[in-house]
Amino acid sequence: MAATSRGTSPVPPDVRPRLTVLSGPSGVGKSTVVAHMRSVHPEVWLSVSATTRKPRPGERNGVHYFFVDDEEFDKLIANGELLEWAEFAGNRYGTPRRAVLDRLEAGEPVLLEIDLQGARLVRQSMDDARLVFLAPPSWEELVRRLTGRGTEAPEVIERRLDAAKVELAAEAEFDTTLVNTSVEDVARELLALMLQA
Numbered sequence: 001m002a003a004t005s006r007g008t009s010p011v012p013p014d015v016r017p018r019l020t021v022l023s024g025p026s027g028v029g030k031s032t033v034v035a036h037m038r039s040v041h042p043e044v045w046l047s048v049s050a051t052t053r054k055p056r057p058g059e060r061n062g063v064h065y066f067f068v069d070d071e072e073f074d075k076l077i078a079n080g081e082l083l084e085w086a087e088f089a090g091n092r093y094g095t096p097r098r099a100v101l102d103r104l105e106a107g108e109p110v111l112l113e114i115d116l117q118g119a120r121l122v123r124q125s126m127d128d129a130r131l132v133f134l135a136p137p138s139w140e141e142l143v144r145r146l147t148g149r150g151t152e153a154p155e156v157i158e159r160r161l162d163a164a165k166v167e168l169a170a171e172a173e174f175d176t177t178l179v180n181t182s183v184e185d186v187a188r189e190l191l192a193l194m195l196q197a
């Protein structure tokens with residue numbers, strides 16, 4: 001991933017790009033927090049990932065994700081168009097590289113909402129990335145949120161909860177933990193972190 005390391009990055013040395021990664025178990029509320037933050041601060045730029053997952057009701061191509069098939073995703077990988085990618089609960093997800101680098105080059109804050117594997121890859125390739133872990137108030141509340149969302153079949157919920165156990169165990173790898181008790185409070189705290197030098 002040489003093209004994404006600071007040493008070979010196109011970012012001029014006098015510009016300090018800020019890349020914030022928001023991760024946390026499925027259902028903890030990452031999208032809800034980011035959507036709230038952007039409703040208050042529409043200028044905050046969020047990377048739109050590519051995924052092989054099928055859209056949920058209400059999800060729009062190019063807004064929530066770039067929905068692609070397996071063949072298209074293979075091409076994105078082969079062409080080096082993804083900054084990072086991972087398989088999560090049976091689908092693949094990846095961050096389009098160019099858009100992120102363009103924003104960083106312009107010195108603008110960049111936000112990625114990605115899973116633990118992606119966060120680890122970003123940490124390896126971009127040493128000044130800020131990694132933020134969003135934690136649930138409790139395991140029971142996480143299960144309630146994921147189940148209550150009503151977007152996944154029971155077997156998919158099981159896979160996501162299995163992944164959640166691994167993600168929760170990795171909290172110490174992150175720079176900061178925010179506990180998602182109040183969407184408004186966490187959104188405010190996340191924005192403050194993003195704007196920190």
Ligand SMILES: Nc1ncnc2c1ncn2[C@@H]1O[C@H](COP(=O)(O)OP(=O)(O)OP(=O)(O)O)[C@@H](O)[C@H]1O
Pocket residue numbers: 024025026027028029030031032033145146148149180181182183
């Ligand atoms: N602070 C909160 N209190 C109560 N419910 C919440 C809170 N934050 C989010 N939720 C609810 O939890 C559910 C899951 O939220 P959301 O879809 O944002 O999670 P996510 O972390 O983005 O999940 P995934 O990783 O699967 O995309 C939603 O129904 C949302 O309304």
Ligand SMILES: Nc1nc2c(ncn2[C@@H]2O[C@H](COP(=O)(O)O)[C@@H](O)[C@H]2O)c(=O)[nH]1
Pocket residue numbers: 023024025026030049050053084085086088093094095096113114115116117118119
């Ligand atoms: N490594 C990456 N993970 C990503 C990316 N985009 C989203 N995600 C994460 O996948 C899971 C599942 O998302 P869902 O929308 O199907 O619920 C969740 O943890 C997302 O944060 C990405 O580009 N790379």
